[in-house]
Amino acid sequence: MIDHHDDMDGHDVRSYSTSLLKQAFKEYYFNYTAMVEVPDAIQEREFGYSRFDGTMVRHLSIRDRNELIALLMVNVPSDVYCSVAYYTSPSRSMEEKGLKAADLIFDIDVKELKPRCSSTHDIHICAECSEPIQEGSSYTATCSRCGSRRINHVIFPCDECISLGKREVKKLVEILVDDFGVDEDNIKVYFSGNYGFHVYVKGRYTMLDAAARLEVVNYILGRGLVDALKKRYGKKRSKEKKRRKRDSKSSSRSSNSSSSRNSMHASIRKGKSDDLNSYGNGSDGSDDVYIPRPIFDGVHGWMGRIGRYLTAGDAHVSMKSIEDAILALSARVDPNVTIDMHRIFRLSGTLNSKSSLAKIQMPRLSDIDSFNPFTDACLISDREVNVYVINAPRFTLKGNQFGPYMHEEVRLPLYTASYLICKGIAYAKQPSKV
Amino acid sequence: MSSTSSRLLARYPFIEDAGNYLKLLDYRLEEFNEPYMGSVVDKATKRVIAAIKGILYDPDEIASADEELVSFILACIMVKAIRSKVLYRRFALSEAKRAEGFLVDDLSSSSVKDERDNTLNSILKGIFGIDVTYNSSDGSTYMIMVEDYLRYSTHFHDDYWKLVNRVVHKGYVYLSIKDMVRLVRDEIYALIVNRLERLNVDYGHLPEALQKRITALKGMTLQLARDESKEPVIIERRGYPPCILNILKALEQGNNPSHTARILLATYMLGIGKDVEEVCELFRNAPDYNERITRYQVEHLAGLRGNRVKYSCPSCSKVASQGLCFKSDECDGISNPLQFGRQKKRGIG
Numbered sequence: 001m002i003d004h005h006d007d008m009d010g011h012d013v014r015s016y017s018t019s020l021l022k023q024a025f026k027e028y029y030f031n032y033t034a035m036v037e038v039p040d041a042i043q044e045r046e047f048g049y050s051r052f053d054g055t056m057v058r059h060l061s062i063r064d065r066n067e068l069i070a071l072l073m074v075n076v077p078s079d080v081y082c083s084v085a086y087y088t089s090p091s092r093s094m095e096e097k098g099l100k101a102a103d104l105i106f107d108i109d110v111k112e113l114k115p116r117c118s119s120t121h122d123i124h125i126c127a128e129c130s131e132p133i134q135e136g137s138s139y140t141a142t143c144s145r146c147g148s149r150r151i152n153h154v155i156f157p158c159d160e161c162i163s164l165g166k167r168e169v170k171k172l173v174e175i176l177v178d179d180f181g182v183d184e185d186n187i188k189v190y191f192s193g194n195y196g197f198h199v200y201v202k203g204r205y206t207m208l209d210a211a212a213r214l215e216v217v218n219y220i221l222g223r224g225l226v227d228a229l230k231k232r233y234g235k236k237r238s239k240e241k242k243r244r245k246r247d248s249k250s251s252s253r254s255s256n257s258s259s260s261r262n263s264m265h266a267s268i269r270k271g272k273s274d275d276l277n278s279y280g281n282g283s284d285g286s287d288d289v290y291i292p293r294p295i296f297d298g299v300h301g302w303m304g305r306i307g308r309y310l311t312a313g314d315a316h317v318s319m320k321s322i323e324d325a326i327l328a329l330s331a332r333v334d335p336n337v338t339i340d341m342h343r344i345f346r347l348s349g350t351l352n353s354k355s356s357l358a359k360i361q362m363p364r365l366s367d368i369d370s371f372n373p374f375t376d377a378c379l380i381s382d383r384e385v386n387v388y389v390i391n392a393p394r395f396t397l398k399g400n401q402f403g404p405y406m407h408e409e410v411r412l413p414l415y416t417a418s419y420l421i422c423k424g425i426a427y428a429k430q431p432s433k434v
Numbered sequence: 435m436s437s438t439s440s441r442l443l444a445r446y447p448f449i450e451d452a453g454n455y456l457k458l459l460d461y462r463l464e465e466f467n468e469p470y471m472g473s474v475v476d477k478a479t480k481r482v483i484a485a486i487k488g489i490l491y492d493p494d495e496i497a498s499a500d501e502e503l504v505s506f507i508l509a510c511i512m513v514k515a516i517r518s519k520v521l522y523r524r525f526a527l528s529e530a531k532r533a534e535g536f537l538v539d540d541l542s543s544s545s546v547k548d549e550r551d552n553t554l555n556s557i558l559k560g561i562f563g564i565d566v567t568y569n570s571s572d573g574s575t576y577m578i579m580v581e582d583y584l585r586y587s588t589h590f591h592d593d594y595w596k597l598v599n600r601v602v603h604k605g606y607v608y609l610s611i612k613d614m615v616r617l618v619r620d621e622i623y624a625l626i627v628n629r630l631e632r633l634n635v636d637y638g639h640l641p642e643a644l645q646k647r648i649t650a651l652k653g654m655t656l657q658l659a660r661d662e663s664k665e666p667v668i669i670e671r672r673g674y675p676p677c678i679l680n681i682l683k684a685l686e687q688g689n690n691p692s693h694t695a696r697i698l699l700a701t702y703m704l705g706i707g708k709d710v711e712e713v714c715e716l717f718r719n720a721p722d723y724n725e726r727i728t729r730y731q732v733e734h735l736a737g738l739r740g741n742r743v744k745y746s747c748p749s750c751s752k753v754a755s756q757g758l759c760f761k762s763d764e765c766d767g768i769s770n771p772l773q774f775g776r777q778k779k780r781g782i783g
């Protein structure tokens with residue numbers, strides 16, 4: 001986590017920082033036991049945790065709340081996980097666990113949404129010597145100090161990034177409720193503790209197998225809609241094109257616009273495909289497919305959703321505008337997470353070692369807008385400690401502004417110090433005093 | 435038998451478990467030697483002939499419900515006695531198609547409400563566990579729960595069946611009658627195969643009248659087996675891992691699996707001990723089947739050609755990275771599809 005810095009003994013720096021973090025996590029688990037979620041059917045779950053030395057323990061079964069809290073207090077893990085699945089024997093080996101069901105889960109990773117604000121707040125530091133890299137792109141940069149090309153990208157989420165994630169959550173919830181008929185009470189939304197959101201669906205869909213989960217996640221992503229539409233309407237179009245060619249030949253011969261209706265349609269369509277070309281899409285427009293507008297009207301499901309999004313009135317809709325609609329309306333979840341029923345997933349109420357923020361649940365779906373992870377999930381104490389910060393932008397935690405910092409020793413509240421140590425851009429220079 | 439249940443049994447005789455067939459005959463098999471039994475034995479024979487010829491058994495006069503059921507059971511007995519795998523499949527397919535016709539008919543909006551409800555309850559709910567709601571606002575539409583839909587639709591590979599291309603609303607998938615029936619058609623086929631497998635009669639002591647027919651049908655079946663090389667292959671589907679099943683399904687439906695999928699299927703089948711011949715056979719249904727090329731490729735994978743390296747079946751993680759893994763809980767704890775079914779059995783539930 002902490003890279004060697006040339007004026008320090010790397011080993012000590014690492015162990016000072018780790019013990020400071022461990023101390024911070026321990027205090028959290030001591031003060032906030034009530035935050036730790038006791039999952040339903042706890043005895044059917046597999047638990048696992050990581051230690052600060054990077055090792056991991058899996059296949060644990062836990063009897064009850066007390067045993068869970070004891071595990072946290074005694075081991076002070078860096079990360080704690082619980083299976084999404086319910087097993088007959090959770091502590092046995094994979095082939096003997098006996099899968100009974102699994103929560104249907106969705107993972108929304110803000111990083112995958114490629115927020116535009118990233119460039120304004122993320123930083124890059126050299127993985128070898130911790131030198132801050134000023135270049136915008138981490139792919140082309142080289143460390144000016146040691147010449148290394150191994151660059152760490154450190155994310156400093158801002159409110160804007162978080163709102164992007166919230167928007168995907170809301171779209172997901174809408175599809176789950178409207179299309180899948182999931183009761184809002186069966187949808188649980190969590191901030192992941194770092195840079196994303198987790199959504200759990202309980203109830204009837206916990207019985208789906210992996211192939212069915214793949215279908216559900218493809219539905220939510222709108223994957224496969226475009227292909228099917230192309231298949232269905234693509235051929236017709238090429239017939240139409242031939243007819244149009246014929247029409248234009250005959251009309252040039254007679255130079256008389258007798259088939260005015262057709263040629264008008266053709267020119268509208270032509271205008272559209274020219275538009276597409278000007279956006280750099282669809283080359284000669286030969287693979288554009290135009291779809292009759294009415295098929296989107298007054299129907300349920302995806303087609304209806306697209307129909308409500310598109311502007312009314314047009315006789316045909318271009319494939320491009322359908323693709324845009326799908327992009328805007330689908331919820332961008334990570335498909336691999338949803339189809340993996342054997343995954344162990346971060347336990348709510350525990351700390352995320354990438355940030356030292358807690359994974360926490362939104363009490364009500366309607367609270368999502370007012371939810372602020374940098375306050376609501378920042379639960380480490382505010383006693384002050386000294387840390388050395390390599391580099392950090394300006395950021396806000398618990399309503400207080402910090403940074404920017406550049407190679408300096410700073411006295412910071414423990415929650416901020418942990419936040420920076422977790423991100424690998426700060427370390428403790430001396431043993432922490434308890 | 436009440437009239438509704440006898441009507442159902444006449445149309446869908448396979449809903450009754452094979453264990454009851456002889457009991458249902460209600461008389462001992464010798465009675466079929468009696469002249470008054472001639473017509474029902476004829477009917478049974480016609481059913482088998484229809485299967486052999488690949489045509490629909492569609493008698494001119496509708497027999498009594500009892501006669502329909504009895505002729506089905508007798509036909510099953512004859513098919514079993516003939517002992518031909520080809521005929522087995524043909525018969526199941528033919529009877530499944532026949533049932534499909536009845537289902538479409540029973541579920542159509544013009545059918546009597548009671549009959550529709552009966553079929554919905556006994557067949558779709560009773561046998562396949564699918565709760566079907568008739569959506570009266572639109573006569574041609576049925577609604578089934580998303581999870582019921584997915585249980586069957588995930589076997590299909592065509593885009594048409596992808597959930598994203600269906601009307602999904604408030605937890606239900608909306609289906610036309612045709613699609614509703616298509617969804618369970620393969621299951622009806624599998625059910626009839628199962629009935630045949632579980633039917634046990636003393637085949638050495640069948641009545642003379644049946645025996646005579648069986649001998650005649652055997653001759654026709656032999657011809658069928660000879661012609662079979664031109665027929666689509668229906669692939670045995672038990673005991674394969676989900677990734678393989680999916681490819682087999684695709685082939686069965688005449689779809690074109692990707693190149694990587696074909697390699698997976700071929701290496702898997704070679705791995706479980708099938709020979710080149712048998713593996714080539716699997717690809718015969720592919721729309722772009724070319725016997726020479728297929729054989730060449732399979733022989734190559736089997737290490738009979740080129741650098742003589744035998745290609746082994748890719749690991750589960752490789753298969754997953756190719757998007758071909760459809761892991762089910764039966765895949766627990768295996769790292770290669772070849773290990774499927776060999777791991778220790780454990781109870782689920």
Ligand code: SF4
Nearest residue numbers: 675677750759760765
């Ligand atoms: S886990 Fe392995 S055997 Fe099971 S479906 Fe995936 S690839 Fe096939």
Ligand SMILES: [Zn+2]
Nearest residue numbers: 126129143146
């Ligand atoms: Zn460097």
Ligand SMILES: [Zn+2]
Nearest residue numbers: 117158160161
């Ligand atoms: Zn941001």
